Amino acid sequence: MEIRLQKENEDIIRSLIGTGRIPHTVIIEGGGAKERESAAWLLAAGAVCREHDRPCLRCAACRKALDGFHPDVFCPEPSKNLKSGILSLRDLRDGYLSQMSIRPNEADCKVYLFEDADRLLREDAQNALLKTIEEPPQKLLFIFTAEDAKRLLLTVRSRARIITLRRSQAVDEESEAAAESIIGGLASTYEYELLRTLSALNDKDRLKGALAAFLEKLRQALGFFGGVMTDDESVKRLTRKLDRSRVIALIETTDEAVGILKTNVNIQLLTTWLSARYRRITWQK
Numbered sequence: 001m002e003i004r005l006q007k008e009n010e011d012i013i014r015s016l017i018g019t020g021r022i023p024h025t026v027i028i029e030g031g032g033a034k035e036r037e038s039a040a041w042l043l044a045a046g047a048v049c050r051e052h053d054r055p056c057l058r059c060a061a062c063r064k065a066l067d068g069f070h071p072d073v074f075c076p077e078p079s080k081n082l083k084s085g086i087l088s089l090r091d092l093r094d095g096y097l098s099q100m101s102i103r104p105n106e107a108d109c110k111v112y113l114f115e116d117a118d119r120l121l122r123e124d125a126q127n128a129l130l131k132t133i134e135e136p137p138q139k140l141l142f143i144f145t146a147e148d149a150k151r152l153l154l155t156v157r158s159r160a161r162i163i164t165l166r167r168s169q170a171v172d173e174e175s176e177a178a179a180e181s182i183i184g185g186l187a188s189t190y191e192y193e194l195l196r197t198l199s200a201l202n203d204k205d206r207l208k209g210a211l212a213a214f215l216e217k218l219r220q221a222l223g224f225f226g227g228v229m230t231d232d233e234s235v236k237r238l239t240r241k242l243d244r245s246r247v248i249a250l251i252e253t254t255d256e257a258v259g260i261l262k263t264n265v266n267i268q269l270l271t272t273w274l275s276a277r278y279r280r281i282t283w284q285k
């Protein structure tokens, strides 16, 4: 796990750790997916680090936490038998809840990090966790990440410290540039240009950002056909190349891809599929 965090978001997490009184339940929302993930792991490392300036990110405890094999840091993964990225109630009970009263191995507390908790944990699982969150049998730290904390049960939220990360400006500029490249790829007569552009977005966050920015441009293009003017050169380019029905088809396909991105999809397969669909929509007579 590589921590990639904007300075101000890192400061938020470090100040929480620095107080020496980390709340027992923290929800990390906002920012980008990578920011939330990094913030969550920074906090987890901070809870088990043995040095003064926690987390030092250098000591054995920090390294073990970030490499995913600290014996007191748990990051429950979706159940294998379920396709949808959900942790089943049964797996939560058998794999984690039943162990929560067992003392930590090395650290002062045990850390449970639920990434994308709004998708990972259905209501039944959140309810099952609630009792332990309210009355932990020992020192536990629960960390949940979610794009929007409101997607978690109110009963969970009300017992948690909610940390809202700032969205990165740099990421948005990158997404904007990527969306423009997609448009360039669509317009290119060279068949593999689009595939090459999309394949370069080989990271879930970057692809997600790029598709969001591309969707925004498509919606502006649709608005243009409805009589709304635009100054955006890349949107104008879209409207010169495509008619209204093709723009709508691109919006539908992009929406679909954004939905698929929320599952544990292979990014390369998704970009290949997307490239073929975009190409067909753009070029078929």
Ligand SMILES: [Zn+2]
Pocket (backbone or CB within 6 Å): 049, 050, 051, 054, 055, 056, 057, 058, 059, 060, 061, 062, 063
């Ligand atoms: Zn450390």
